[in-house]
Every structure is written in structure tokens, then in C-alpha cells.
Amino acid sequence: MAESLLKAVDIYKSFVGVQALKKVNFEIKPGEIHCLAGENGSGKSTLIKIISGVYSPDDGHMEFDGKSYSKITPIEAIKNGIQVIYQDFSVFPNLTVMENLAFNSELADRRHLVNWKRMREIAEEAVAKIDFKVDLDALVGNLTVAEKQMIAISRALMFNTKLIIMDEPTTALTKKEVRNLFNIILKLKERGIAILFVSHKLNEVFEISENFTILRSGELVATGSTSELDAKKFSYYMTGRDFQQRHFVPVNLSENPIFEARGVGMGGRFTDVSFAVHRGEILGITGLLDSGRTELALSIFGIKPIETGQFLVDGNPVRISSPQVAIGNNIGYVPEDRLSEGLFLSQSIADNIVISEIDRLVKSAGILDKKKRSAEIDKWVNELAIATPDPNNACQTLSGGNQQRIVLAKWLACNLDVLVLNGPTVGVDIGSKHDIHGILQQLAKEGLGLIIISDDLPEVLENCSRVLVMKAGRIVADMNAGETDEKTILSYML
Amino acid sequence: MMERNTMQPLARFEKLYSNDRHLWRLIFLIIVWMIFIAITRFSRFYSLLNFQTMAAQFPEFGLMSLGVMLCMITGGIDLSVVGIANLTSILMAYLLIQMTNASGMIPAYAIPLVFVLAVGIGAALGIFNGILVSKFHIPPILATMGSGELFTGICLALTKGNAVSKFSRTYARTINNRIFDLIPVQLVIFIVMAILIWFLLSRTVFGTKLYMLGTSATAAKFSGLKTDRLLIKTYMLSGVCAALGGMIMLANYNSARADYGTVYTLQCVLIVVLGGVNPVGGKGKISGVVLAIILLRMLETGLNRFPTISSYYISLIWGGVLILIMVLNYFTENTPRFRKKIAR
Amino acid sequence: MEMKTQTLLKKLSRRNEPYIFLVLLALCLLIEVRSGQFFSSNNLVDIASALIVPGLFAIGAFMVIVSGGIDVSFPALASLSVYATTKYLLDTNYQGGVWVAIVMALAIGAVLGAFNGLFIGYFKLPALIVTLGSSSVFKGIMQGALNSKQLTTIPVGMREWGTSSLFIAKNPVSGLTSRMPVASLAFVIVLALVFLMLRYTMFGRGIYAIGGSEASAHRAGFGVVKTKFIMYIMVGMIASLAGVIRVCMMQQAHPTNMLGMEMNIIAGVVLGGTAITGGRGTLLGCMLGTLLIVIVENSLILLGVPTSWKSVFTGALIIIGTGVSAYQVIRMNSTRKIKAKIQEVV
Incomplete structure (x- = not known):
């Protein structure tokens, strides 16, 4: 040696x-x-x-x-x-x-x-x-x-x-x-x-x-x-912990899709993409960094509106032209870059949780209802087990896993039907990652339709019921998660 | 949360202090100055008349500072407040001239009318700024510097640099009145606006959104906030504040001119920063800004009570106080943060 | 060969200088067509001498903005150092040449610049706040401690330097004459020195590096704090030189008439393509931008526009100019996207 x-x-x-x-x-x-x-x-x-x-x-x-x-x-x-x-x-x-x-x-x-x-x-x-x-x-x-x-x-x-x-x-x-x-x-x-x-x-x-x-x-x-x-x-x-992998098995799938894309395309980043998500389902979309997966996610949330095709929410065609329209149709988005896109780091945990639903927490004409607000905050801090002594502390005092829970809480507070998550556990500790997966699976069981966009294949396989693979802007495979493995997915991705 | 409820009074006070360290420092400075004046020049400072005079003087730049504060909370700045104030007051002065009759009187509805119009003009000019910042993505410092120059330019073109006066004295007399012979009207206007903005910032959805937008425009977009409209509203409010400031100047000088109050542009920024508003955005309280305005006025008036000391020293003291407070903040707030950074 | 000119054109089209040059040219031609006076020798000399003081200020403001800061204190700084110098020389009844005045003003300027540099560099306070504060402090010292009033006479050395000229241009038609002051040499020298410094010294490249990324500059081994400190000293000296030249040219020292110039100077620098966020910009662009502002301020009268309209034009110019460059950034991002698209298809 x-x-x-x-x-x-x-x-x-x-x-x-x-x-x-x-x-x-x-x-x-x-x-x-x-x-x-x-x-x-x-x-x-x-x-x-x-x-x-x-x-x-x-x-x-x-x-x-x-x-x-x-x-x-x-x-x-x-x-x-x-x-x-x-x-x-x-x-x-x-x-x-x-x-x-x-x-x-x-x-x-x-x-x-x-x-x-x-x-x-x-x-x-x-x-x-x-x-x-x-x-x-x-x-x-x-x-x-x-x-x-x-x-x-x-x-x-x-x-x-x-x-x-x-x-x-x-x-x-x-x-x-x-x-x-x-x-x-x-x-x-x-x-x-x-x-x-x-x-x-x-x-x-x-x-x-x-x-x-x-x-x-x-x-x-x-x-x-x-x-x-x-x-x-x-x-x-x-x-220092042992984890049991819990493969997600959907229960209570809704009959009709809650969200559907029909032949959508945007500026050459992705073309002719079609898929449907039912309530109670977790749909995985994977692909390489340049496959168009992130652009697709941004289009669903209205940041980069689609140019061709159409989206349907609960069977009705909608033109999602801005995030406000998306939120109005009960669609939420957990962004890829949590620190710059998902959170207001120096602001309080409380405000971060309520910011997207804040228009509903009013007495009249834009005046904040403090009681409603703190009830919401307490509810979500407890429900997602956000570890903080005081929700008025700044968001940046928390760990990555807890920060991601705040982003989740922000959207769950909006009473969503569909939640799109782009890289939900990037930069999150393994322990928190496990917990977040548990939360997502629970949400699906409660009737939410989830779309997870991720290149973390074990994550996709563990949590999704169906997996779509994107390559160069198109969907090249649509598989049941239970019937596939990492190797097969990779062969479609590359 | 348990800790919060069982906190000892002392600990609670400590928390109160550390939350608003900046605010307490301003209060401390005001008290020290008041004590100093009380010892040296008690009779010449502590009179009702003196306080009334001060209260009539500060609203003109105080109002403009409130507008600058709002813009700074969103991470922007408004350097056009003086331009808006002068343009509004000049236009309203022309209107008042039109309404003044041969005997030098104006109809009863004239004063409410000019105020409503002033608010409208201020809002319109503010919206212009807001559009430049939000839709054209011009950095606020440049957009408002340019529009400020433009508004001042329109003033100069309209007046050829001359003062516009010769309107009925009734206007100035009304605004310089004291309600119940005690409270100057200017102060009332300022207080109304200050309460309105305090209410907007701390009790409404708009306020929360403003702080969030100032913290991160990207995150605001991803949270579904209508960022463009928020910005336009903010600059509109700033325009309204500036226009009201202009109306007070119109009364205080009994005339309007393109170059009144030019020092106020930077003075307002200084007040707002001194009041603890973070120029990067997302932080700042109206209480801090109001305290900074009061501190400034007291320093200036107090200094005037020492005839041997040139009143020009005020700007020295004032710049010194600003830098001193920033350095204090640097030592008290950067150090623990620095320690935390290392510990990571 | 064609390829080369094409890439050159492409490169040029991405820069700001060609646009501002074209705007400048168009404005000059317009004035010439309307008045026939613009390209007369005396008008050109007038404009050149009007550029000296704003040009010097702009060089300083340019360096600060490139480093990622902003300076609103230079008019107050210049006023204080030149006022103190003039007052002292008058009080001591100094009869010698202008050099003592220049050296003294430069020394005071260096000290005042160090004041800015200390707080911005060593205490890492935001430049806007520090210079706001220091401009107030400088004003206070000048008007309070020095009890400044307008000085209608200035020391003989300064008076002579201010009136001496390199050459005199005479308009053959109108018979008007204009002097090119010797001070213009000082401007040219400073411009050349700063250009060389920014391009050929590690200190100058460090200013750009700090404006690009302070953390990276620190890790690469630039002395960030020291560079900023020295730069603010230099800016203080350049501003003071501008102050001396202005007093000499006007033949009187007025304590406040330089105050308020900062906005137009910064506007000129930014119009010339200097990024307000730091790191990007050229001295050439900065000078073109400043020249544009100077011409608008001085030559509108030749267009038949009353001088009272001058601010309307400057304001509109700033809004349109910054609006166009903001638009350029958006467009550049979208062309990059189109390029990515093409690559993908291929």
C-alpha cells in the first residue's frame, strides 16, 4: 500500500x-x-x-x-x-x-x-x-x-x-x-x-x-x-435509524381523473404530452435534467403556460395562464429549488405557511382575521410535525426537512386537489425524506392527486403508483411502478 | 409555545428588546436628547407652541418618507417623491388660482376638491412608476430617478422655474389652522396616513404580501402572488403620500415651485433607513420610521435653540447618527449571526 | 473574413456602446440640421469644456458602480474639500500657483474617501447608506464647522489656471469664441490613468471581480476589503479634483451648487451600459452616456427648446435608456432559449 x-x-x-x-x-x-x-x-x-x-x-x-x-x-x-x-x-x-x-x-x-x-x-x-x-x-x-x-x-x-x-x-x-x-x-x-x-x-x-x-x-x-x-x-x-420501505399502494382511486393533460406542448421543451391523474394516485414523472420534466411542471402551475394542447381539471378544460389560475383550480406546486423559489427564508414560519391561502383568512375586504390565521398555523404545525418552539421564528432557523414540510403545509392549507412536487426531497436528510414520503402517501390516501417529478429513481419507485418517463420532451414510457425496476426506467431515460 | 406562555417578565422584556433592538435604540436616543435639552434649554424647548411648530413642519417630508418606506419594504426605492409632490402642488396651485375670485376668496368646496384631485394625481404618477418597475423591469432606483427628473422637468416647463402663488390665502390659512386650537392640521393629515399605512401593513393581507414580496420576488411568484399588481399598488400609495406632502408644502410656503424640497429626496431615504427599514427589502416597521422622523425634527429644532451653534450642524449630526446606528447594528446583529455561521 | 465581420457585428450588437453612440450621433445631427451650429468649432469646444467636471465625477461613480456599490456623496465630498482648500488659501493669502490647491484638495479628498471606504470596506455596511450618511456629514462640516458662504474671489493661482486656455476656437460665422481650458488636460490624464488601471492592473480587474462576485473574489485571493478601501480613496481624490476644476473655471467657490449633481451623473453612467448591479460596464460607454447627458443639458437651446424643458428630456432619456437595456436583458434570455431549442432539434 x-x-x-x-x-x-x-x-x-x-x-x-x-x-x-x-x-x-x-x-x-x-x-x-x-x-x-x-x-x-x-x-x-x-x-x-x-x-x-x-x-x-x-x-x-x-x-x-x-x-x-x-x-x-x-x-x-x-x-x-x-x-x-x-x-x-x-x-x-x-x-x-x-x-x-x-x-x-x-x-x-x-x-x-x-x-x-x-x-x-x-x-x-x-x-x-x-x-x-x-x-x-x-x-x-x-x-x-x-x-x-x-x-x-x-x-x-x-x-x-x-x-x-x-x-x-x-x-x-x-x-x-x-x-x-x-x-x-x-x-x-x-x-x-x-x-x-x-x-x-x-x-x-x-x-x-x-x-x-x-x-x-x-x-x-x-x-x-x-x-x-x-x-x-x-x-x-x-x-442511525433503520427504515422500512413502504411501497405505495393506491386505495380509493377516483373514477374520473382529477387532472388531465391532452397533447400539451411548450416552446419545443416538451411536445404532445398526455397523461391523467386520479384522486388517490401518485403519478411519477422522471427523466434526465434536460428531458423537459421541469418545464412540464412549471406549465402545469402556469409559470410557463403551454402553447399547444389543453389541461383539464375535473373534466373541464382550463387555460392555466398564471400561478393564480392554477391555485384557483386547486393546483399547488412544490418547486425544485426550495430555498429561492419555495420559501421566504427570513420571514416567519407562520407567514410562510399561510401566504398562499391568505386571501381566505379575512374578516372582510382584505382585513386579516388573526384568529383564523393562528388556527391555521397551529393546525399545520401540528399536522406535519414541524419542529419549532415558536412559529414566529424565521424560516431559516429550520433544517431542510422541516423547511420542506413548510412548503407542503403552504399548499395543503389551500385545500388542493392536485399537488405537483418537483424533486420533493432534494437536499433533505434521509430521516426527513422518509417522513416526507410518509406524508405524501397519506395525502394520496386522503384523496389528493399527486404528481412527483424526480430523478431519484428509488423515490419514484417507492412512492408512485404509475411512472412516466420523459426523454427529449416526449413521454417514452408509461408503466406501473410495481411492474418495473430502476434498470428498465434507466434504459428508457438514456 | 409552552416557553412563550411561561416566560418570566424579565425574559419577556428581553425578548421585546431583542426583537426590536433598533426601535429601542431610537427611543433611547430621543429620550437622551430630550433630557439634554431639558437640562440646557428647558424653557425655550418645552413650550406648547414649540411642539405645535414642530408638528406642523415634519409632515411634509414625513409623508414622503412613509411612501419611500413602503417601496423599500418591497426591495425598491422611490426617488421621485419630491417630483410628485411639486408637480401635484403646482397643478393644484394653478387650479386654486382659477378658483380664486376677485375678492381673494375661494368657494367652500375648493379645498376638499384639490385634496381629492391631489390624491388622484399622486396615485396616477405612482402607478406610472409602478408600471416602469413591474412591467418594464427597470431597477426601481433608476426608474424613479428618471421619473423624478421627468416630473421635476414638467414642473420647470410649466412654471419656467418661477413660484406659483397669488392664489387665495384661505388655503394656507386653513391648513395652518389648529384643531381645537391645539393640533395642527398638517399633523392630522400625517397621522391619518400613518395610521392607514400601519393598518395596511400589520392588519391586512396586502401588508403580509408586501413583506413577502420584498423578501423574495421569486418565491412570491411561486406562491401565486400577483407581484406586478402588488408593486403597482405600492408605488401608487407612495405617490399618494408624496402628493399629500406636496399639498402641505403648498400651504407651508403659500406657493408652489419646481425646486421646493429638493433635499427631501435623500433625506427621506435617510429617515427610512434610520427607521430600521432594510434597503434589501422584507423588513421594516412604520413605528421605526415615525420615530426617526420625530428624532430628526427634535434634533433640528433643539439645535436651533443654541444660537451660537450653526444650524447647519444638523446634517453633520444626522449623518453621524445614521452611520452610528448602522455600525451598532453591525456589531450587535452581525456577531451572533457570524457565530452561528461558524457553528454550522 | 465575412464570418469574422459577422461575429464582430454580433458581438457589437450585444454591447451598449454602439447604441448609445448612434443615439448620440442622431441627436448631434438633429441639432446640426435644426441650428447649423452644433458642429461649429466653438460649440464643440463648449461641450468639451462642459464635459470636464461631470466627466471626472462619472469616472469615480463608474468605478464604484462596477464594484457593486453606489456613491451619492461625491458632490458633497468635492464641495467640502475644495471649499476647505480655497478658504484656507484665501485666509493665508496664498499667492502661488494652482498646484498647492490641487494637492491640498486631493489630500482632503483622500481622507474623506477613506471615511467612506472604512465603513463600506471594513464594516461591510451597504454603500448607499454609508454615502447617504457621509454626504450629510460632509455637508454638515462644510456649512457648520467651516461656516461656508459663497467665496466670490479665489486665490490668484486658481484664478489664473481657470482662465488659461489650451487654445481658443472661433466661430467664423457668429464670431463667438470659446476657450478650451487647461483643466481639460487633467481630465484626459485621469481618464487615461483610470482606463489603464482598470485594464492592466490586478487592482483594476479586482474591482470588476468584486462587482461580479465578492465571495469568489475573496476565495481567488483578491484583498476585497483593501481594494474597496483604496478605491473609495481614489474616488474621493478624483471627485475633489473635479471640485477644484469647477471652482477654478467658475472663478468662485459656491458651497452648495454642486450638490444634487449625483443623480444626473449616475444616470449618465448607467445610460452608458454600466450595470447598476455591478461587474459590467466600460469606461467608453460611461463617457458616452455622460456626454449624452451633457449635450442634452447644454445644447437643447440650439434645437429651439427652451432650457426649462431640459429636465423633461433628461428624465425621459433615463427612463427610455434604462427601459431599453432592461428590455435587452429580457430579449437576450429569450434568444438563449431559442438557441437551446435549435440545439435540441439538431
Whole structure:
């Protein structure tokens, strides 16, 4: 076995009374692909920040290339070949690719003047390292997410890099782009560069990494070879709980569909899409990121109205031209990006719950009925078990799972017939994810029609009664969830 | 929720304080200043007449500040308030001239009529701003800067820069009256508007929606709020406030002119920020803004009681207070947040 | 070759400068057709000398807006530093050249700019609030502590510099003459220096980087706080220089007549295509925008429009100009969508 590249030994770290890391050990070898997993608050970002020198540990030490450090500064970390690629890639959208690539090394060299020719050379050299074809004079703001990531990777490679830490690198990538990213990671591995992957996506952990480390509440709970890990063990390590999968079986399906799409299409993003949802049913729609699934969801909710075909609510054709029309027809939408689209983070939990039904909580002519309002709030806080001491606290004080419950509560309060959920458990802890699935299944049993749009196949298979697969804007398969499996769905998706 | 009910009085007070730290700071400053004045210039400050004078002075910019506050809660700003005020007062001055008869009198319905018309004009100009911001997606700071310039331009074109006066003195006399010989009419107008806006913000659906829109326009859209109409209504209200401010200026100066009150544009923004409204949107209370208006007026009037000190120092003190309060907020509010961030 | 010109045209059409240039040209031609006076040598010189002070202010405002901030304090800052300088030199009965005045004003400007930079950079307070506050403070110091009144005489050095000219243009038809003041050289030098700084120094690129993303700039290794601090000092110095030039050209120091200029200056900068959200914009566009405002303010009279209509035109210009660029953003997003569509079909 080769010498380890980085070793963190017995790391302790606490912040104002909170023990963030307790005696954590971590090791990575040159050319190793290692996955660091853990729920929110498990301490994985703290560990990364200690490795990259942003924080210094309270106790313990690190060994890098055989040298021992009790703490390390960010500059020392870079000099030792450690590079971190953050989720936002740290790019400048307003500047050219060339400048984005060259700034770091120019600043590291403490240059004060700009030599555009040298900048171009540096940039050309950087993209050549991973065979990345891009117009150096293009503005980074106009590039795709995957291209921005490539810029971040090529930039990280310019410093005699030995270890690249990637924070949730696949979040906004299409399947094809993820494949491309994995190829590049494998190439880097050949060159002896170690990759530390921070992720909580199970399939990625299995696919790319050789070894894994899982943290929970600041403690190391498991580390070892990925080949010895399976889905059940993984979720147990992550949460400390055992989960029973509850496959959804619809009961009391309504005779007529509550919502129907007939040959709908919008601006070439999707065409000729037809489906029907009954009360008591959970319909799954899956597909790759660019399959048109999100656009379809936005059309159902009226954000991007359809151009051809028609929607029917309870058998009556309706023109859903805006979210207000959708809500008027008892359709709700849980958006993909909860933080920016679903919630008013700095406002109270209470207001977040009632905002969409607020026009109904009035005495007369727009005057708020405080009693009705607080009755609604208490009802939904209890019903969805939102964990908060006071609903007047700001929404941002809650965890991801509880925040998603607020978004659900907001729509349930509107007495819906149809609820569209786009990625209902993205970024939610495994424990909360389980609970949210339970809530959704319960809602269907109570007579709601649900549409789940997700690329999390286990989630779709577990919760939906029927699964539609979208590809390049069309529906290519319509299956009963009980009669299919991940492999079949994937074969339709790709 | 259990905790909330069993809270000790002291803890409850602490919570009250920490919820509205900014508000308490303003109250503290006002009290300190009042004590200081009481010790040094008691007789020249603490007279009924002095308070009545102050109460007649602040409504003109106070009203405009209320409008700016509404816009700032939505994450915007209104730099056209002075333009709206002047345009309204000039148009109404022309109307009053028309209605003034040879003996210098105006009919009894004239004053209610000009107020109704002023509200209408203010609303229309505000709607114009709202459309620029919501339908044309022009950043509010630029849209209202441009429209403010435009409105002022129309004033200049109409008046050639001259003052419009020579209308019946009855108007000014009526507005400068005191109800029961005690409360200035200007103050009454201000209080009516302030209560109306307080009611809108805290007791109506519109208010809740406004704060939510200011917090996140995207989330507002995804929650089914009619964001365009909300914005247009907000700027309309701001226009109405500004127009009423203009009508008070018309009375206080007994004339209207294109360049009256030009310093008010930035002064209003300053008051609103000092009142604790977050320029990014989503936060702010009318109580804070009213306190900031009062503090400002008291500082200025109090300073005037020291003849040896140039009254111009007021703007120094005032800018200083603004920066001081912001720095205090930085230390008290950023630090715990910073700590929380690390703990994550 | 054709491809090249096509891509060049495409690139140009996405920028703001060509549009504003065309608008400017159209306005000039219109004035020329109506009056026959616009392209006369003396009018051009008049416009050039009217551009000096707003142009200098605009350079400072431009840097601040590119960095993602906004500055409404520069007129007050300039008034204070130039008033303090003039007053001091008058009181000491100074008889020497203009250099002492310039250096002194620059020094005061640097200190006042540092005041802004301290709160915006180190305390991370919003620029709008800080500059609102500081503009009030500067006004207070000037009018309160310095007890400012209009100074109808200015030191001899400043007077001479203000009246000295590079050349004099004479209109052969009307016989009117116009001087090109020496101060225009100062404007050109500052413009060139700032252009070079923004383009060829890491400090200048840092201003753009911070305007694009402050967090990224910090991680890349730019000294964000220091860059902002130094930038506000520079802006203070540039504004003070503009103040000195204005006083010299007007031959008197008026404490308040620069106040209120901030709105039109910012309008000019934004009309020139500088994004109010920071990060984007060119000095060329900024100058074109400012020139447009200056011409509207100074040359409408040649069109037969009474000067009292000037604000109507500036206001309409700001609304239409910003409206068009807001519309451009919407259109750009939709063309990107169409492109995605085409790619999908292919």
C-alpha cells in the first residue's frame, strides 16, 4: 500500500459550546477517490474546512506528504496541493473564461500588473490539462453549469495539485454531464491526484468512489471500502435509524381523473404530452435534467403556460395562464429549488405557511382575521410535525426537512386537489425524506392527486403508483411502478 | 409555545428588546436628547407652541418618507417623491388660482376638491412608476430617478422655474389652522396616513404580501402572488403620500415651485433607513420610521435653540447618527449571526 | 473574413456602446440640421469644456458602480474639500500657483474617501447608506464647522489656471469664441490613468471581480476589503479634483451648487451600459452616456427648446435608456432559449 497523502488524526473542533467534530480520523492516498458523506450538521463541511485551512482544529494533527501540522493556513494548504471546489464554483459571471482561469495563479504569484498575453497562455495551458474545449473570450455567466465546473476544475489543477475536494459536484448536472465529470475524475486519478467527494447521493458514492467515510453528529461512524457498502447500511450509517420501505399502494382511486393533460406542448421543451391523474394516485414523472420534466411542471402551475394542447381539471378544460389560475383550480406546486423559489427564508414560519391561502383568512375586504390565521398555523404545525418552539421564528432557523414540510403545509392549507412536487426531497436528510414520503402517501390516501417529478429513481419507485418517463420532451414510457425496476426506467431515460 | 406562555417578565422584556433592538435604540436616543435639552434649554424647548411648530413642519417630508418606506419594504426605492409632490402642488396651485375670485376668496368646496384631485394625481404618477418597475423591469432606483427628473422637468416647463402663488390665502390659512386650537392640521393629515399605512401593513393581507414580496420576488411568484399588481399598488400609495406632502408644502410656503424640497429626496431615504427599514427589502416597521422622523425634527429644532451653534450642524449630526446606528447594528446583529455561521 | 465581420457585428450588437453612440450621433445631427451650429468649432469646444467636471465625477461613480456599490456623496465630498482648500488659501493669502490647491484638495479628498471606504470596506455596511450618511456629514462640516458662504474671489493661482486656455476656437460665422481650458488636460490624464488601471492592473480587474462576485473574489485571493478601501480613496481624490476644476473655471467657490449633481451623473453612467448591479460596464460607454447627458443639458437651446424643458428630456432619456437595456436583458434570455431549442432539434 502506498503512503497516505493526507492523514487527519484525532481531530476535535467545537464552536461556542457545540462539538462539531469529535476525535475524527481521516486518511486519503494519492490517486484515491474517496467519498465523504453525512447528513446536514454531521460535521463534514467542518472537516473540509479544517483540511483546507479555513479553520484550525482544537486538538489533533494532520500529516501531509509525511509532514505533520497541528494546524494549517489556507495558503499552506494550497502550497501543499490542496484545492477546494465549492458548490458555486467561485467563478466571476461577469468576466471572461480567460480571466476566471488566470486570476488565481496571477494572484498567487503576487503580480500587480495584467499581461493579457500571459493570461491567455495560462488559460490555454489550464484548459489543455483536461482537454476542455471552450471559447476563452466568452463570458462565464453565459456558460452552462457543467462548463463552469470544468473551469473550476482546470483552475484547481494549475497549482501542482495533489488533492481536489469537491463539494456536492453533481447537484445541477445532467446525467451526461455527470458521466463526463466522472471520466475526468478517473483521468485525474491516473495522474495520481486524489479526489475527495462530498456527497449524500447514494448512487454516486457507489459508482465513483473506492472508499468512503461517513460522519454523524461530528463523529466518525464508518469508513472503508465502498464495495462492502449497500443501500441499507448506507442509510443506517447516515441516520442511525433503520427504515422500512413502504411501497405505495393506491386505495380509493377516483373514477374520473382529477387532472388531465391532452397533447400539451411548450416552446419545443416538451411536445404532445398526455397523461391523467386520479384522486388517490401518485403519478411519477422522471427523466434526465434536460428531458423537459421541469418545464412540464412549471406549465402545469402556469409559470410557463403551454402553447399547444389543453389541461383539464375535473373534466373541464382550463387555460392555466398564471400561478393564480392554477391555485384557483386547486393546483399547488412544490418547486425544485426550495430555498429561492419555495420559501421566504427570513420571514416567519407562520407567514410562510399561510401566504398562499391568505386571501381566505379575512374578516372582510382584505382585513386579516388573526384568529383564523393562528388556527391555521397551529393546525399545520401540528399536522406535519414541524419542529419549532415558536412559529414566529424565521424560516431559516429550520433544517431542510422541516423547511420542506413548510412548503407542503403552504399548499395543503389551500385545500388542493392536485399537488405537483418537483424533486420533493432534494437536499433533505434521509430521516426527513422518509417522513416526507410518509406524508405524501397519506395525502394520496386522503384523496389528493399527486404528481412527483424526480430523478431519484428509488423515490419514484417507492412512492408512485404509475411512472412516466420523459426523454427529449416526449413521454417514452408509461408503466406501473410495481411492474418495473430502476434498470428498465434507466434504459428508457438514456 | 409552552416557553412563550411561561416566560418570566424579565425574559419577556428581553425578548421585546431583542426583537426590536433598533426601535429601542431610537427611543433611547430621543429620550437622551430630550433630557439634554431639558437640562440646557428647558424653557425655550418645552413650550406648547414649540411642539405645535414642530408638528406642523415634519409632515411634509414625513409623508414622503412613509411612501419611500413602503417601496423599500418591497426591495425598491422611490426617488421621485419630491417630483410628485411639486408637480401635484403646482397643478393644484394653478387650479386654486382659477378658483380664486376677485375678492381673494375661494368657494367652500375648493379645498376638499384639490385634496381629492391631489390624491388622484399622486396615485396616477405612482402607478406610472409602478408600471416602469413591474412591467418594464427597470431597477426601481433608476426608474424613479428618471421619473423624478421627468416630473421635476414638467414642473420647470410649466412654471419656467418661477413660484406659483397669488392664489387665495384661505388655503394656507386653513391648513395652518389648529384643531381645537391645539393640533395642527398638517399633523392630522400625517397621522391619518400613518395610521392607514400601519393598518395596511400589520392588519391586512396586502401588508403580509408586501413583506413577502420584498423578501423574495421569486418565491412570491411561486406562491401565486400577483407581484406586478402588488408593486403597482405600492408605488401608487407612495405617490399618494408624496402628493399629500406636496399639498402641505403648498400651504407651508403659500406657493408652489419646481425646486421646493429638493433635499427631501435623500433625506427621506435617510429617515427610512434610520427607521430600521432594510434597503434589501422584507423588513421594516412604520413605528421605526415615525420615530426617526420625530428624532430628526427634535434634533433640528433643539439645535436651533443654541444660537451660537450653526444650524447647519444638523446634517453633520444626522449623518453621524445614521452611520452610528448602522455600525451598532453591525456589531450587535452581525456577531451572533457570524457565530452561528461558524457553528454550522 | 465575412464570418469574422459577422461575429464582430454580433458581438457589437450585444454591447451598449454602439447604441448609445448612434443615439448620440442622431441627436448631434438633429441639432446640426435644426441650428447649423452644433458642429461649429466653438460649440464643440463648449461641450468639451462642459464635459470636464461631470466627466471626472462619472469616472469615480463608474468605478464604484462596477464594484457593486453606489456613491451619492461625491458632490458633497468635492464641495467640502475644495471649499476647505480655497478658504484656507484665501485666509493665508496664498499667492502661488494652482498646484498647492490641487494637492491640498486631493489630500482632503483622500481622507474623506477613506471615511467612506472604512465603513463600506471594513464594516461591510451597504454603500448607499454609508454615502447617504457621509454626504450629510460632509455637508454638515462644510456649512457648520467651516461656516461656508459663497467665496466670490479665489486665490490668484486658481484664478489664473481657470482662465488659461489650451487654445481658443472661433466661430467664423457668429464670431463667438470659446476657450478650451487647461483643466481639460487633467481630465484626459485621469481618464487615461483610470482606463489603464482598470485594464492592466490586478487592482483594476479586482474591482470588476468584486462587482461580479465578492465571495469568489475573496476565495481567488483578491484583498476585497483593501481594494474597496483604496478605491473609495481614489474616488474621493478624483471627485475633489473635479471640485477644484469647477471652482477654478467658475472663478468662485459656491458651497452648495454642486450638490444634487449625483443623480444626473449616475444616470449618465448607467445610460452608458454600466450595470447598476455591478461587474459590467466600460469606461467608453460611461463617457458616452455622460456626454449624452451633457449635450442634452447644454445644447437643447440650439434645437429651439427652451432650457426649462431640459429636465423633461433628461428624465425621459433615463427612463427610455434604462427601459431599453432592461428590455435587452429580457430579449437576450429569450434568444438563449431559442438557441437551446435549435440545439435540441439538431
